Amino acid sequence: xxxxxxxxxxxxxxxxxxxxxxxxxxxxxxxxxxxxxxxxxxxxxxxxxxxxxxxxxxxxxxxxxxxxxxxxxxxxxxxxxxxxxxxxxxxxxxxxxxxxxxxxxxxxxxxxxxxxxxxxxxxxxxxxxxxxxxxxxxxxxxxxxxxxxxxxxxxxxxxxxxxxxxxxxxxxxxxxxxxxxxxxxxxxxxxxxxxxxxxxxxxxxxxxxxxxxxxxxxxxxxxxxxxxxxxxxxxxxxxxxxxxxxxxxxxxxxxxxxxxxxxxxxxxxxxxxxxxxxxxxxxxxxxxxxxx
Ligand code: GUN
Numbered sequence: 305x306x307x308x309x310x311x312x313x314x315x316x317x318x319x320x321x322x323x324x325x326x327x328x329x330x331x332x333x334x335x336x337x338x339x340x341x342x343x344x345x346x347x348x349x350x351x352x353x354x355x356x357x358x359x360x361x362x363x364x365x366x367x368x369x370x371x372x373x374x375x376x377x378x379x380x381x382x383x384x385x386x387x388x389x390x391x392x393x394x395x396x397x398x399x400x401x402x403x404x405x406x407x408x409x410x411x412x413x414x415x416x417x418x419x420x421x422x423x424x425x426x427x428x429x430x431x432x433x434x435x436x437x438x439x440x441x442x443x444x445x446x447x448x449x450x451x452x453x454x455x456x457x458x459x460x461x462x463x464x465x466x467x468x469x470x471x472x473x474x475x476x477x478x479x480x481x482x483x484x485x486x487x488x489x490x491x492x493x494x495x496x497x498x499x500x501x502x503x504x505x506x507x508x509x510x511x512x513x514x515x516x517x518x519x520x521x522x523x524x525x526x527x528x529x530x531x532x533x534x535x536x537x538x539x540x541x542x543x544x545x546x547x548x549x550x551x552x553x554x555x556x557x558x559x560x561x562x563x564x565x566x567x568x569x570x571x572x573x574x575x576x577x578x579x580x581x582x583x584x585x586x587x588x589x590x591x592x593x594x595x596x
Contacts (some may be wrong), residue, residue: 305562306455308534308569310447313454314577318363321584325364336591337366338422338583339388339397343381343407344374348540349400356398359580365587368394378407382415389417396422396440396590398583401472419593422586425471434479440586445476447578448513448534452487457511457532457567460489465509467522467555469496473515473536481513502526514555524560533561533568536575 325335338360342353353369360367370384381399388397397420403409413421418428424440432439441449452459464481468474474494481490495505496516506512506526514522515536527533537555554571562568569575 305565306567308451308455308567308574310451310569310574310576310578313451314447314581316454317450317578317581318359318584321581321588322363324588329364333595334591335364335366336395336584336587337368337393338587339368339370339394341370341372341381341384341388341397341399343372343376343400344404346402348538349402353400356580356583359584360587363584365584374404376404376407378411381407381412385412385415389415389420394420395594396420396587398423420590422583422590424476424586430471430476433476436483436485440589441480441582442472442476443579443582443586444473444515444536444575445480446582446586447575448477448536449480449485449487450582451534451569451575451578452511452532455567457487459487459511462490462510463508464490464492464511464513465506466492466494466513466515467496467506468515468517468536469494470515470517474513477513477515516555518555519553520557521555522561523557524564527561527564529564530566531561531564533565534575535569535571538571538576 328335340353340356342349357367357369388394399412413425416426418426421429422440424442429439433441466474466478478492478494481488482492493505495502503526507528509531511532513534517537519537519539519541533556535554535556539553540550541553542549543551552572
């Protein structure tokens with residue numbers, strides 16, 4: 305069994321980007337600038353956004369973090385988005401999800417200028433992705449594709465089962481892996497909360513992408529020998545033996561599934577760091593496109 309070391313691969317990618325930034329500076333070019341909007345103080349969202357901002361600083365990007373209170377109105381948030389859309393200093397920005405319930409997520413995502421939408425969530429960019437046109441690929445699926453590619457995992461003609469149909473991971477993942485591309489050309493099945501005979505489907509899978517949001521949902525008896533496992537889930541599970549009172553668990557029961565898997569991503573240190581690296585890659589791409 306081989307661990308798909310997202311931490312290492314993401315560090316390699318970040319080094320590649322940092323080198324690129326150095327050459328931009330030496331040529332007198334503007335360095336990429338990423339902004340992130342965080343509404344409220346959800347613990348996990350704060351952790352993710354801070355990690356994104358810190359990653360920018362480490363590789364030489366400029367970054368701006370805009371923190372808004374939980375009670376922010378939709379109108380106020382839309383105004384901030386408008387400000388970023390029209391600020392020539394900002395190459396790309398993200399609005400961390402989920403948003404407080406008084407704010408319509410769809411309205412917010414649609415307000416982002418598609419040319420600055422480095423999360424790739426705007427309908428224009430989702431459409432471009434579905435049509436295989438140049439776009440910003442959503443960072444988590446993009447990171448998974450990159451991980452599969454760098455470990456040279458064969459996907460062509462393989463049975464891929466995607467657990468979950470979220471707009472952020474499951475849906476784009478299923479589209480990308482079915483396309484004619486590197487880490488694509490697969491036969492993809494999407495399973496979700498209404499799927500029947502789930503176990504019969506997962507047992508046929510050569511590759512499973514687990515993005516269902518239920519901790520340790522996929523167990524060893526649900527998979528076949530030599531399966532490749534990509535675990536997108538990350539949940540805090542109460543654990544009295546830990547100092548902070550919790551441990552991080554994925555959507556995969558690592559102990560049992562890893563005994564059968566040929567490759568598996570750990571949680572943490574698998575998909576999570578890849579998401580951040582690909583967000584940086586998209587921001588670099590945004591900067592380069594704005595130059596053109
Ligand atoms: N919440 C969970 N994942 C993501 C992500 O990739 N981008 C944003 N903006 N919010 C998220």
